[in-house]
Amino acid sequence: MREAIAWFADVGLADRPTVGGKGASLGELTRAGIAVPPGFVVTTRAFELFLAALEARAPVRARIETCDADDLDAVTALSQEMRTRVVEEPLPPEVEGALLAAHHELCGGDGAPVAVRSSATTEDAADASFAGLQDTFLWVIDPADLVARVRECWGSLYSVESITYRRRQAFPESGVAMAVVVQRMVDASVAGVMFTRSPTTGDKSVVTIEGAWGLGSSVVSGEVTPDRWVIGKITGEISTRDISDKHIEHRPVASGGVEERAVPDDRRRIACVDDATLQQLREIGRKVERHYGAAQDIEWAVDRDGRVLLLQSRPETIWSNRTTAPVAAPTDNPFAHVLGVFGRRP
Amino acid sequence: MTGQKSFPLPSSVAVVPGTEAAQAAYPYYTQFGPDDDARFWFYNSMHFPEPMHHFDMITAEAAYCALGAFNTRVHVLPTTKGIDHRIVNGRVYIGGVPVTDPVEIAERQELFQQRAFYYYEHWERLYDQWKVKMKALIGEAQALPPVELPDWEPIETTHTGKGVASNHALLDTYRRQLEGYYRMWQHHFEFLLLGYGAYLTFFDFCKRAFPEISDQTISRMVAGMEAEIFRPDEEVRRLARRAVELGVDGAFGEGMSVEEMFAGLDAQGNSGAAWRDELQASRDPWFNVNVGDGFYHYHRSWNDDLSMPFSALPGYIAKVRAGETIDRPVEQLIRERDQLVADYRDLLDSDADRATYDQLITLAHRVFPYVEGHKFYCEHWYTNLFFNKIREFGALLATHGFFAEEADVFHLTHYEVESAIVDLSLAWSSGSPPLGPKRWPGIVAERKAAIAAWGDHRVPPALGVVPDVIDDPAIVMLWGITRENLDRWLDDDGDDDGRELKGFAASSGVVEGPARVVTSAAEIGTLRQGEILVCQVTNPSWAPIFQKIAAAVSDIGGSMSHMAIVAREYGLPAVVGTGSATQRIRTGQRIRVDGGRGVVTILDEVLADA
Numbered sequence: 001m002r003e004a005i006a007w008f009a010d011v012g013l014a015d016r017p018t019v020g021g022k023g024a025s026l027g028e029l030t031r032a033g034i035a036v037p038p039g040f041v042v043t044t045r046a047f048e049l050f051l052a053a054l055e056a057r058a059p060v061r062a063r064i065e066t067c068d069a070d071d072l073d074a075v076t077a078l079s080q081e082m083r084t085r086v087v088e089e090p091l092p093p094e095v096e097g098a099l100l101a102a103h104h105e106l107c108g109g110d111g112a113p114v115a116v117r118s119s120a121t122t123e124d125a126a127d128a129s130f131a132g133l134q135d136t137f138l139w140v141i142d143p144a145d146l147v148a149r150v151r152e153c154w155g156s157l158y159s160v161e162s163i164t165y166r167r168r169q170a171f172p173e174s175g176v177a178m179a180v181v182v183q184r185m186v187d188a189s190v191a192g193v194m195f196t197r198s199p200t201t202g203d204k205s206v207v208t209i210e211g212a213w214g215l216g217s218s219v220v221s222g223e224v225t226p227d228r229w230v231i232g233k234i235t236g237e238i239s240t241r242d243i244s245d246k247h248i249e250h251r252p253v254a255s256g257g258v259e260e261r262a263v264p265d266d267r268r269r270i271a272c273v274d275d276a277t278l279q280q281l282r283e284i285g286r287k288v289e290r291h292y293g294a295a296q297d298i299e300w301a302v303d304r305d306g307r308v309l310l311l312q313s314r315p316e317t318i319w320s321n322r323t324t325a326p327v328a329a330p331t332d333n334p335f336a337h338v339l340g341v342f343g344r345r346p
Numbered sequence: 347m348t349g350q351k352s353f354p355l356p357s358s359v360a361v362v363p364g365t366e367a368a369q370a371a372y373p374y375y376t377q378f379g380p381d382d383d384a385r386f387w388f389y390n391s392m393h394f395p396e397p398m399h400h401f402d403m404i405t406a407e408a409a410y411c412a413l414g415a416f417n418t419r420v421h422v423l424p425t426t427k428g429i430d431h432r433i434v435n436g437r438v439y440i441g442g443v444p445v446t447d448p449v450e451i452a453e454r455q456e457l458f459q460q461r462a463f464y465y466y467e468h469w470e471r472l473y474d475q476w477k478v479k480m481k482a483l484i485g486e487a488q489a490l491p492p493v494e495l496p497d498w499e500p501i502e503t504t505h506t507g508k509g510v511a512s513n514h515a516l517l518d519t520y521r522r523q524l525e526g527y528y529r530m531w532q533h534h535f536e537f538l539l540l541g542y543g544a545y546l547t548f549f550d551f552c553k554r555a556f557p558e559i560s561d562q563t564i565s566r567m568v569a570g571m572e573a574e575i576f577r578p579d580e581e582v583r584r585l586a587r588r589a590v591e592l593g594v595d596g597a598f599g600e601g602m603s604v605e606e607m608f609a610g611l612d613a614q615g616n617s618g619a620a621w622r623d624e625l626q627a628s629r630d631p632w633f634n635v636n637v638g639d640g641f642y643h644y645h646r647s648w649n650d651d652l653s654m655p656f657s658a659l660p661g662y663i664a665k666v667r668a669g670e671t672i673d674r675p676v677e678q679l680i681r682e683r684d685q686l687v688a689d690y691r692d693l694l695d696s697d698a699d700r701a702t703y704d705q706l707i708t709l710a711h712r713v714f715p716y717v718e719g720h721k722f723y724c725e726h727w728y729t730n731l732f733f734n735k736i737r738e739f740g741a742l743l744a745t746h747g748f749f750a751e752e753a754d755v756f757h758l759t760h761y762e763v764e765s766a767i768v769d770l771s772l773a774w775s776s777g778s779p780p781l782g783p784k785r786w787p788g789i790v791a792e793r794k795a796a797i798a799a800w801g802d803h804r805v806p807p808a809l810g811v812v813p814d815v816i817d818d819p820a821i822v823m824l825w826g827i828t829r830e831n832l833d834r835w836l837d838d839d840g841d842d843d844g845r846e847l848k849g850f851a852a853s854s855g856v857v858e859g860p861a862r863v864v865t866s867a868a869e870i871g872t873l874r875q876g877e878i879l880v881c882q883v884t885n886p887s888w889a890p891i892f893q894k895i896a897a898a899v900s901d902i903g904g905s906m907s908h909m910a911i912v913a914r915e916y917g918l919p920a921v922v923g924t925g926s927a928t929q930r931i932r933t934g935q936r937i938r939v940d941g942g943r944g945v946v947t948i949l950d951e952v953l954a955d956a
Binding site: 203206232234326327329330338340342343 | 423424426455458463466540543551555558563566689693695696699701704706709851856940943
């Protein structure tokens with residue numbers, strides 16, 4: 001991927017080094033026929049061009065590699081300096097041109113809102129915590145604002161936490177790059193997350209869905225206790241329905257950005273997702289899981305037309321990394337299993 | 347957990363005033379005694395949800411004789427023996443007899459492996475043999491002579507030199523009928539615990555491999571599709587189809603009585619007669635299913651009361667007319683079951699687990715035809731013959747003035763019935779009047795009043811100290827009693843506003859609609875399309891009415907019950923084992939049934955009087 005911009009439909013998991021984890025996953029989902037809001041990735045190529053311009057003024061990577069991760073004051077000062085430089089540095093003209101052209105193609109110049117999300121190449125399945133350090137900007141409308149947000153995403157590579165994390169893990173800075181996902185925003189009536197195995201017991205036969213009114217950011221950030229359903233992955237049977245009091249929702253602001261609003265009383269304590277949509281989500285979850293061959297941790301949204309869209313899918317990490325002992329070993333005489341029922345003592 | 351929780355002690359349970367004599371009339375070995383305070387007992391509301399007529403206690407007695415014999419002495423289950431039972435205020439309480447001594451368990455385990463494993467190994471042959479035995483037993487009961495006492499001995503007694511008079515035959519028939527009933531219950535338990543044990547082993551494995559799997563999914567993986575118990579409903583569907591084919595379908599209408607439908611048929615001449623022939627073919631033996639679990643004399647069979655199957659006919663006929671296929675899609679159901687088994691297998695993590703899973707599902711499928719199939723022969727067919735024969739004795743005794751009507755015979759214990767027969771036999775032989783007519787009418791009146799009083803009297807769900815762990819597999823398997831359930835019972839002092847009833851999630855889905863409380867077969871005909879059935883006991887023989895209802899709720903039953911399977915087959919939400927739905931819900935109230943959560947909610951503003 002030698003271009004500054006790559007459309008979702010043109011990338012897959014193999015492109016992770018240039019489009020980052022999030023970008024690669026969205027491309028992979030798009031290719032697998034899963035409904036994803038359309039978008040593109042500002043690739044690491046764009047970042048490299050930007051960094052080259054930055055390095056031309058003064059060293060960046062060398063400074064990071066030589067800093068002492070245990071000296072918090074020094075790291076904080078370095079972080080501040082680097083982020084200021086990133087925010088002040090103009091985009092190389094070819095990058096800015098490509099970005100604005102792609103944005104125009106995506107939104108048709110009619111001011112459709114986009115989400116701008118960092119997509120780090122070092123973000124990997126085994127380390128979700130690092131992924132959590134990256135930035136997401138919702139409901140970005142103005143092209144100039146878009147450019148600034150892309151730069152901010154890049155700047156997040158130089159946050160105190162990111163620098164400290166990389167130094168402790170001894171990642172070489174030459175391998176550190178940041179892609180940025182630009183995606184049409186879904187004006188979600190309801191949104192949430194879905195795990196294709198139980199987060200509490202690891203059970204692979206159930207899908208757990210959590211959702212709340214409005215944009216999914218309220219669920220991801222934990223500001224709302226979402227409704228929660230447990231559904232048999234194979235049977236579709238809804239075994240748990242925990243309907244909570246969803247007191248607030250995240251709603252877009254016309255001029256850009258997102259605000260928190262109180263949920264009217266008549267919607268607070270009712271289920272935010274109907275059964276048919278839950279079943280649709282289950283089907284999508286199964287499809288994605290089959291595509292990847294592993295349990296998934298998914299973000300989803302339902303738009304104003306009732307369409308279900310996936311915003312993100314990544315491999316579930318907690319249970320998948322555990323080794324589990326077999327439930328019961330086979331026996332020479334299959335009848336001997338019944339002794340477990342008739343012969344067991346507490 | 348500290349602080350021992352306890353239900354009332356048996357000795358603290360007072361007999362309802364005025365019913366002391368009726369209570370004392372139950373056999374001495376069913377009365378609570380001082381030693382019983384040290385044990386844990388629970389009300390067997392699953393099998394005996396209503397106060398027991400004195401005669402009907404024979405079902406508990408014969409069943410526990412047989413259950414215990416096979417657990418304790420025949421198969422020698424290592425950690426459990428049989429079940430003790432007691433009765434107070436008409437309610438049957440039972441207590442398990444667990445084995446706790448490790449030496450005894452080891453000894454029993456040795457014997458169990460020799461015996462139970464033999465059964466598992468030769469299951470199909472032994473089960474085939476079982477059916478032969480059961481059919482022979484049914485044949486013997488059918489061949490028993492009619493219960494009658496002629497004024498004069500028939501001349502054949504003279505001509506054949508029979509040497510035995512009718513009063514002896516009377517006693518002989520009674521004793522043989524009792525013997526047959528006790529024998530039937532022995533056969534009933536020949537396979538049952540082994541079958542449940544194999545099922546439960548698979549169940550346990552699934553629960554450990556898939557901690558959040560529902561009970562209903564596991565039973566769906568195991569359920570057989572061609573058991574005899576499905577056959578009565580299939581016959582009703584067949585009759586609906588034949589009615590349309592013969593052009594007599596106009597005789598069947600929603601809300602019509604059986605008599606009205608027969609009158610309509612008779613007006614159709616030969617076609618009507620042809621359909622009646624079809625009906626006759628279905629009735630023997632498939633209408634020998636009763637409308638309850640077969641534990642009470644008043645759970646009559648379809649053959650005794652055609653209103654159940656007939657109330658289902660108009661609905662099925664409407665579907666046939668609309669071009670719908672009403673036949674049970676057995677092949678499709680089997681395919682779905684096999685797919686379910688395969689899909690869950692794919693989710694397992696290791697080859698070892700897949701190998702174990704294969705062993706367990708194979709064994710569960712092997713035993714399940716018995717678990718499902720035995721009921722038609724035992725609880726239905728034989729039980730109907732038995733109670734109907736006792737009715738004949740009731741009719742004879744009523745004719746001789748022992749009491750007013752034939753069903754009054756069920757207010758006597760089986761010992762008392764025998765004594766009345768001997769009384770009548772003596773009187774017939776001596777030529778003097780029997781003494782019974784002076785003795786029994788008062789007693790019958792007293793016991794009728796007692797049954798009514800006990801029916802209005804609430805009883806504790808359990809008695810005695812709650813054990814830390816309910817580790818008796820028989821109790822867990824048959825009654826689903828766990829420490830968790832007991833704690834729920836203890837806390838069941840109603841913190842809700844009385845609108846919510848909890849039970850077992852039997853079949854998922856959420857439906858709102860008007861309730862129809864049905865407490866007897868006679869009321870089945872009142873069910874209308876789209877209503878929610880609320881009944882005490884769910885039973886497979888009610889399957890035909892599932893095509894017209896929107897959901898089902900019952901007082902009694904577990905998620906493994908056959909009715910739950912039928913509800914799932916029809917795709918209807920069902921909640922079973924609510925304990926008190928028929929008491930708390932009134933016909934016409936709007937209710938919501940959430941079969942996935944096992945919750946029923948009364949939606950109407952005004953609640954029925956508690």
